[in-house]
Amino acid sequence: MTARERIAGSVANYVDERTGAAKWMKKNLTKVFPDHWSFLLGEIALYSFVILLLSGTFLTFWFDPSQREVIYDGSYEPLQGLEMSAAYASTLDISFEIRGGLLMRQIHHWAALIFMAAIVVHLMRVYFTGAFRKPREFNWIIGVGLLTLGIVEGFLGYSLPDDLLSGTGIRIAEAIIQALPLVGSYLAFFAFGGAFPGEAFIPRIYTVHVLLLPGAFLALITVHLMLVWYQKHTQYPGPGRTEKNVVGYPLLPVYMAKAGGFFFIVFGVTAFLGAVASINPIWLYGPYTPAQVSAGSQPDWYMGWLDGLVRMAPPLESYIFGYTISWNILIPGLIVPGILFTGMALYPFIESWITGDKREHHLLDRPRNAPNRTALGVMSLTFMLVALINGGNDIIATTFDLTINQIMWFSRIGIFVLPPLAFVITKRLCLSLQRADRELVLHGRETGRLVMMPHGEFVEVHEPISPEKAWLLTQHEQNPPLALEESDLRGVRRPGVLKNKLRARLSKAHAVSIPKATAEDLKEIEHH
Amino acid sequence: MKRLSRFRRHRAVAPLLLVLALFSIGTTFSVAGASTSSPLTAAEKSALIDEGQRIFLKGCSSCHGLNAEGGGIAPSLIGVGAASVDFQVATGRMPMADMSTQAMRKAPVYNEKEVEALAAYVASLAPGPGIPGEEHLNYERDGSTAEGGELFRTNCAMCHNFAGQGGALTQGKYAPTVMGVEPRHIYEAMITGPQSMPVFSDKTITPEEKLSIIKWIKAAENEPQLGGAALGRVGPVTEGLLVWTLGLGMLVGVAVWLAMKAR
Numbered sequence: 001m002t003a004r005e006r007i008a009g010s011v012a013n014y015v016d017e018r019t020g021a022a023k024w025m026k027k028n029l030t031k032v033f034p035d036h037w038s039f040l041l042g043e044i045a046l047y048s049f050v051i052l053l054l055s056g057t058f059l060t061f062w063f064d065p066s067q068r069e070v071i072y073d074g075s076y077e078p079l080q081g082l083e084m085s086a087a088y089a090s091t092l093d094i095s096f097e098i099r100g101g102l103l104m105r106q107i108h109h110w111a112a113l114i115f116m117a118a119i120v121v122h123l124m125r126v127y128f129t130g131a132f133r134k135p136r137e138f139n140w141i142i143g144v145g146l147l148t149l150g151i152v153e154g155f156l157g158y159s160l161p162d163d164l165l166s167g168t169g170i171r172i173a174e175a176i177i178q179a180l181p182l183v184g185s186y187l188a189f190f191a192f193g194g195a196f197p198g199e200a201f202i203p204r205i206y207t208v209h210v211l212l213l214p215g216a217f218l219a220l221i222t223v224h225l226m227l228v229w230y231q232k233h234t235q236y237p238g239p240g241r242t243e244k245n246v247v248g249y250p251l252l253p254v255y256m257a258k259a260g261g262f263f264f265i266v267f268g269v270t271a272f273l274g275a276v277a278s279i280n281p282i283w284l285y286g287p288y289t290p291a292q293v294s295a296g297s298q299p300d301w302y303m304g305w306l307d308g309l310v311r312m313a314p315p316l317e318s319y320i321f322g323y324t325i326s327w328n329i330l331i332p333g334l335i336v337p338g339i340l341f342t343g344m345a346l347y348p349f350i351e352s353w354i355t356g357d358k359r360e361h362h363l364l365d366r367p368r369n370a371p372n373r374t375a376l377g378v379m380s381l382t383f384m385l386v387a388l389i390n391g392g393n394d395i396i397a398t399t400f401d402l403t404i405n406q407i408m409w410f411s412r413i414g415i416f417v418l419p420p421l422a423f424v425i426t427k428r429l430c431l432s433l434q435r436a437d438r439e440l441v442l443h444g445r446e447t448g449r450l451v452m453m454p455h456g457e458f459v460e461v462h463e464p465i466s467p468e469k470a471w472l473l474t475q476h477e478q479n480p481p482l483a484l485e486e487s488d489l490r491g492v493r494r495p496g497v498l499k500n501k502l503r504a505r506l507s508k509a510h511a512v513s514i515p516k517a518t519a520e521d522l523k524e525i526e527h528h
Numbered sequence: 529m530k531r532l533s534r535f536r537r538h539r540a541v542a543p544l545l546l547v548l549a550l551f552s553i554g555t556t557f558s559v560a561g562a563s564t565s566s567p568l569t570a571a572e573k574s575a576l577i578d579e580g581q582r583i584f585l586k587g588c589s590s591c592h593g594l595n596a597e598g599g600g601i602a603p604s605l606i607g608v609g610a611a612s613v614d615f616q617v618a619t620g621r622m623p624m625a626d627m628s629t630q631a632m633r634k635a636p637v638y639n640e641k642e643v644e645a646l647a648a649y650v651a652s653l654a655p656g657p658g659i660p661g662e663e664h665l666n667y668e669r670d671g672s673t674a675e676g677g678e679l680f681r682t683n684c685a686m687c688h689n690f691a692g693q694g695g696a697l698t699q700g701k702y703a704p705t706v707m708g709v710e711p712r713h714i715y716e717a718m719i720t721g722p723q724s725m726p727v728f729s730d731k732t733i734t735p736e737e738k739l740s741i742i743k744w745i746k747a748a749e750n751e752p753q754l755g756g757a758a759l760g761r762v763g764p765v766t767e768g769l770l771v772w773t774l775g776l777g778m779l780v781g782v783a784v785w786l787a788m789k790a791r
Contacts, residue, residue, distance in 0.1 A: 403700030
């Protein structure tokens, strides 16, 4: 034993005697994680959250969350001598007087955009591979919660500087609150401590932005990761991978090194963006005044779809018992998002109800092998994309020489027509891919080598694929749809017949598939 | 030309050019100054108006009518004033390239002299806002950038965007960018209200305030790219686009690289 080993041993022993950590560490540091690039998407979100905490803390040192009126006398000339809130003036000071302040602001904002984008692509990975299935439904719900909180947190964040754009955003948020029937105007008064804009809102959302929501994030992210740890990570199907094992690398040293390195890369990319590309140039927007608004006022991208829905809503309003109900705000601003997010959160339960599948799943689906789910996902994304495009309709109109009206009508019609179209196309694509898989297993790979037979016929030589590949293409389950009889053996109608009918129909649609290649099929072909 | 360009790196070129530039600026200034100090005589003026009418009959009357009385496709020009003519023709908007939604800025068809004559002719039909003289456009002296910014955000930004980059209006109409527009034309646009733009009379925005707006626009033109690439100064749309392409592109690329099998 060398001296170094002796010292290390005694230090480890010292710590272990006082914490008892050795047993736990031994068990957990060798925990195996499967390796795939798509499993790193959630990590991007996690690391940008860390970056947000660090850069956000820096910003709090100088930000003054107050709507007190001050006269600006800082170094940005075009605003000198103007009345503005202390919140806006201190954000200008962070940008122009504090060393590294502008870079930190930009890193914070870019990190927020990356955070939300990473959450969305992570969610897409989890959805399209079926990773939300039992036992991971709760973690899916936590994820949807994190997405929702992220949207709110981001909105509050860019509302804080009290510039012209953020004030416009808050005004729209106020309108959406007011659109709630009966309680709306009261809620708006409570939130703003009186009439818009008041002096209470920015201090309030500051507390929520830096204390309440980050706390909620920390708690939810912790549970999210603990559940991943406890339930173990899902893995893609492949030879040697089963529902009962995890094939991959141990946490220490392989995964720890990869993850640690990845953190610094995410930080580097965010810092790079913060250094080279301007984001939220509040000094150009000017201080907020309710009388002003800029052309092309947009929210950040993760709110853009909501703005797009509100923009495409026709002017519907009714006047009932002395109350005005603004359907044009209520439906796109609250009802549709409510349905979308509730539906998303409940999807694991809906799917298991449709398939009747109550088993645990640790092997992921290839998206093509769950055509209905994949098509539904693409349909939802198409819906969001149409809404998002309409959110930027004015910028798109001026950039591409179109008219706002054309884009608005495209969106109004497209939001109903394109998602179902995307569903049909995606489902057919999935089935075609299944068919291609079947062909590949049964007939092998096309080599491109043409051979002339003795009798003059040309044939292309097909090469059998490797057993590993064949396994990958045929390992998935193909479950038949639920058999729900409408009536029992004696011909008496069962209770809940309508519900069962719907369930059976959905189940049938969900189970549509091209029969995968089996050993019998292969034998039969060889026989010929 | 070739012989001349041999000397372009000569030691004496820079000072010579400087002297030449100073001389030409000086003469232009004295000539321009002289012309404003001595107004046109009545005879010169009527000659100018006649010249303007000739150009009008050739280039404008097919839409605006032989007496500028307007028609089904073009408005009457009686009373629009010289400022309007100068703005529309000198920025190339008139004559229109096509009868689409809006006359757009392009290379002017008529030269300065012809524009002046056209403006004199239209102004002679009925009184209207005149072309502001150089002495009324000294925005550097009479304007204030901060006040101009405030006025711009209150009166202009709702169509022209917070940084003067322009924006979309309904039915394909648009508010053009105000970057790189002559101070005289900005002023004329405010007093004549071309196309979809409202008129900002001297009661709404005083002449001094107009100069402040021009001063702010000129400051916005020279606004340095603080914080890196400006991304078009149109707000969060381009930021979102960049994060989904470059930002996420780089990160997912790295993720793929990290998860590659070691060879």
